[in-house]
Amino acid sequence: MPTLPTRIALLLAAATAVAIVAGVGGVGPATGDDEPAPEAVAGIKNVMNALNHEQDGFYGLIRGFCQANPGKDDEGWKLAQHRAIIMAEGGNMLMGMTPPKGADDDAGMRNWRTECAAFRDACKELRKALAFKNAEKVTAALTAVQARCDACHTAHRSQ
Numbered sequence: 001m002p003t004l005p006t007r008i009a010l011l012l013a014a015a016t017a018v019a020i021v022a023g024v025g026g027v028g029p030a031t032g033d034d035e036p037a038p039e040a041v042a043g044i045k046n047v048m049n050a051l052n053h054e055q056d057g058f059y060g061l062i063r064g065f066c067q068a069n070p071g072k073d074d075e076g077w078k079l080a081q082h083r084a085i086i087m088a089e090g091g092n093m094l095m096g097m098t099p100p101k102g103a104d105d106d107a108g109m110r111n112w113r114t115e116c117a118a119f120r121d122a123c124k125e126l127r128k129a130l131a132f133k134n135a136e137k138v139t140a141a142l143t144a145v146q147a148r149c150d151a152c153h154t155a156h157r158s159q
């Protein structure tokens, strides 16, 4: 049986070897060139029409659901929350894109990212309001989201 200090040293060496093999200590597990990786596919118009459109997007669907007095439609409230979260994720997606207006310099792009983040956060608040199933809270949150749509369009939408 090795002495105690030697056993500790052996344990440490073994742990280090395991860490090296597992790639621990880097930013994450090592990925080879052939590993699948996220790839940007959508553009701004895709996000607007699929998620944000006032009738057909998730935004329109959430608003329509709330305006129809859903009462205790638990599945509907849950679905509305899922949609609000994906709208928020849309804010993150937009952040990596370049708008057709107000993107000519660093200040413009900083403003764009600030608008994207404010929109994302407003959608997160909408998700919270939906969890309360409370018409007053939801109406306030929808109004706040609409304010983000308008502010961003004024600064960054060309037509």
Ligand code: HEC
Binding pocket: 044, 045, 048, 049, 052, 053, 054, 059, 094, 099, 100, 112, 115, 116, 119, 145, 146, 148, 149, 150, 152, 153, 156, 157, 158
């Ligand atoms: C962070 C900025 C930003 C936010 C927030 C935003 N939009 Fe937009 N939106 C844009 C830009 C930029 C365009 C123009 C895209 C282009 O012409 O390429 C656009 C275009 C649109 C279009 C036209 C799409 C088309 O096919 O031409 C609609 C509809 C729209 N937005 C609805 C909304 C609604 C509703 C909201 C809020 C729920 C919203 N947007 C939030 C930036 C934003």
